[in-house]
Amino acid sequence: MNTARNPRFIRRRKESLVAYGFLAIPMSLFLFLSVGIFFYAIYISTFDWGIMGPTEFVGFDNYEKAFSDPIFLKAVRNSVKYALIVVPIQSALGLFLALLVNSKIKGSKFFRSAFYFPSIASSAAITTLFIFLMAPDGVFNGTLQFFGVDTANLFNQGAWLSDSRTALYSIIGLNAWTTSGTMMLFYLANLQTVDSQYAEAAQVDGASRRQVFWYITMPLLKPAHLFVVATGMIGALQLYDQAILAGGADGSPDYSLMTVVLYIYNACFRQFEFGYASAIGVVLFVIIFSLTLLQKALFGSAGWRGEN
Amino acid sequence: MLIFYSVLTIVPFLWSVGTSFKPSEEVYQSNLIPNAPTGEAYATVFGKIQPNFQTLFANSLFIACVVVILHLVFASLAGYAFARLHFPGRDVLFFVVLGAMMIPDQLRLVPMYQMLVNMGLINDGPSNYLAIFLIKAISAADVFLMRQYFLTIPKEMEDAAKIDGAGPFQLFSRVMLPNAAPVLATVAILTFQGTWNDLFWPSIVLQSPSHWTLPFGILQFKGQFSTDWPPIMALVVLSTIPILALYIFAQRYIINVQLASSAKG
Numbered sequence: 001m002n003t004a005r006n007p008r009f010i011r012r013r014k015e016s017l018v019a020y021g022f023l024a025i026p027m028s029l030f031l032f033l034s035v036g037i038f039f040y041a042i043y044i045s046t047f048d049w050g051i052m053g054p055t056e057f058v059g060f061d062n063y064e065k066a067f068s069d070p071i072f073l074k075a076v077r078n079s080v081k082y083a084l085i086v087v088p089i090q091s092a093l094g095l096f097l098a099l100l101v102n103s104k105i106k107g108s109k110f111f112r113s114a115f116y117f118p119s120i121a122s123s124a125a126i127t128t129l130f131i132f133l134m135a136p137d138g139v140f141n142g143t144l145q146f147f148g149v150d151t152a153n154l155f156n157q158g159a160w161l162s163d164s165r166t167a168l169y170s171i172i173g174l175n176a177w178t179t180s181g182t183m184m185l186f187y188l189a190n191l192q193t194v195d196s197q198y199a200e201a202a203q204v205d206g207a208s209r210r211q212v213f214w215y216i217t218m219p220l221l222k223p224a225h226l227f228v229v230a231t232g233m234i235g236a237l238q239l240y241d242q243a244i245l246a247g248g249a250d251g252s253p254d255y256s257l258m259t260v261v262l263y264i265y266n267a268c269f270r271q272f273e274f275g276y277a278s279a280i281g282v283v284l285f286v287i288i289f290s291l292t293l294l295q296k297a298l299f300g301s302a303g304w305r306g307e308n
Numbered sequence: 309m310l311i312f313y314s315v316l317t318i319v320p321f322l323w324s325v326g327t328s329f330k331p332s333e334e335v336y337q338s339n340l341i342p343n344a345p346t347g348e349a350y351a352t353v354f355g356k357i358q359p360n361f362q363t364l365f366a367n368s369l370f371i372a373c374v375v376v377i378l379h380l381v382f383a384s385l386a387g388y389a390f391a392r393l394h395f396p397g398r399d400v401l402f403f404v405v406l407g408a409m410m411i412p413d414q415l416r417l418v419p420m421y422q423m424l425v426n427m428g429l430i431n432d433g434p435s436n437y438l439a440i441f442l443i444k445a446i447s448a449a450d451v452f453l454m455r456q457y458f459l460t461i462p463k464e465m466e467d468a469a470k471i472d473g474a475g476p477f478q479l480f481s482r483v484m485l486p487n488a489a490p491v492l493a494t495v496a497i498l499t500f501q502g503t504w505n506d507l508f509w510p511s512i513v514l515q516s517p518s519h520w521t522l523p524f525g526i527l528q529f530k531g532q533f534s535t536d537w538p539p540i541m542a543l544v545v546l547s548t549i550p551i552l553a554l555y556i557f558a559q560r561y562i563i564n565v566q567l568a569s570s571a572k573g
Binding site for chain 1: 309310313314316317318320321323324327336338382383385386388389393394395396398401404405407408410411412413414415416417418419420421422423442443445446448451476477480501504505506507508511512522523524526527530531535537540541543544547548551552555559
């Protein structure tokens with residue numbers, strides 16, 4: 001018994017050592033760059049911390065300060081509004097495109113590539129192009145004029161990105177367009193694992209196409225719904241590139257493009273209030289984290305429409 | 309419907325190409341193809357601007373390649389250990405990896421920047437590149453992806469090599485890695501694309517203009533040129549071509565990873 005256990009014990013110990021060898025650098029990096037940084041963020045957020053380092057321990061003052069700053073509240077409203085509008089649009093559009101491409105028509109491969117195309121370029125390139133197309137004299141207004149819209153006399157004079165009433169919605173349009181390609185791929189991946197037998201059986205039983213879609217296809221796509229909405233929400237709350245490109249660091253005009261992340265950037269690199277900026281980073285993390293948990297709870301256990 | 313939406317996705321890019329060849333007085337005219345095509349915008353971005361396109365391109369390429377190598381090495385090492393080896397604390401350590409996935413970059417911004425300042429990496433010199441490499445050194449999602457893939461490789465393949473006397477590192481490098489080519493390609497492509505396109509960290513960390521990447525250059529020059537669109541569009545076009553080429557060659561890997569990552573969701 002003992003002689004049998006001994007070599008096994010030695011082998012186990014050897015395997016452990018090998019494993020720690022493989023993991024030494026990767027895990028140190030995680031502990032340092034994620035775990036350590038996470039606690040460092042919380043630590044910094046409790047100080048009055050300027051460019052020269054900490055000056056005074058202030059407890060939760062930075063957090064209180066954030067929630068009494070109208071610009072921060074505006075940034076939160078903008079980010080949440082953006083997320084709540086863009087996620088349903090990009091998900092629905094992604095699903096729609098996936099269903100289009102999934103049908104067995106000629107050239108579906110080409111269309112799949114075409115639809116995914118806006119998702120591959122950098123946000124800097126795409127947003128710059130978009131700003132150009134949306135300029136008052138740009139292609140977008142030119143197209144509207146072609147269809148008889150008098151853009152110069154619109155409520156915003158056709159200045160989509162420099163009018164505070166339309167700037168955020170324009171960015172929503174931009175990102176619904178660029179991200180729907182990625183969302184389409186997630187849905188396609190799911191669609192390809194769905195057995196078409198269910199839909200066929202339902203059709204034989206006399207279900208209409210609409211019924212098949214709502215009661216068969218949609219419930220079977222639950223994993224994709226969960227994934228698309230969760231990643232969409234997390235991405236949407238991190239809006240930064242498009243906002244700084246279109247509205248500068250102030251999120252112009254009139255803070256209409258000020259987002260939470262842009263606000264962190266300002267607090268850190270223009271006001272040099274590191275403690276304050278860090279506190280807002282922690283707030284953003286809490287929002288994203290609870291949304292993730294909420295989605296897991298909602299989609300994960302409570303069930304989905306049509307699911308028995 | 310299909311054709312309409314394809315027009316919507318492709319025409320804007322054609323417009324950027326068209327505009328990049330236009331003389332400035334034609335910019336707001338509604339013709340896609342310039343009446344008097346000119347390469348002036350390209351002459352500007354290759355020559356007159358500081359840093360010029362070549363510098364931006366070289367920086368983007370250098371940074372993306374180093375980050376790809378780091379991700380491949382660390383993700384395959386850690387992925388292998390989590391997929392195949394047994395050791396005390398495995399679940400705890402794997403939980404740390406999953407936890408790391410939950411921490412958004414925006415939370416890391418301030419502490420990371422402060423730490424890089426403390427380390428003296430926020431500067432005008434070449435060590436500024438190290439700051440970017442450190443920030444992006446490892447990706448929890450890639451470790452997860454590698455682990456999932458290694459789990460699908462049959463154990464028998466390792467057993468055969470073990471009988472031939474292969475040690476643990478040989479099992480990893482001679483048996484597992486060659487069989488993991490598709491997932492390695494996926495990690496490489498997605499990392500390259502993500503790093504190439506990233507604006508957030510370069511705009512925060514890179515100090516000297518001679519270190520700027522293409523997206524950061526576009527942001528800066530968009531401010532400088534304001535409405536002189538042809539050179540800006542030339543930058544947009546030139547920065548998109550490499551990523552487009554990558555996409556054309558590697559489409560099947562990109563589609564594959566979407567499958568893999570949505571399966572875990």
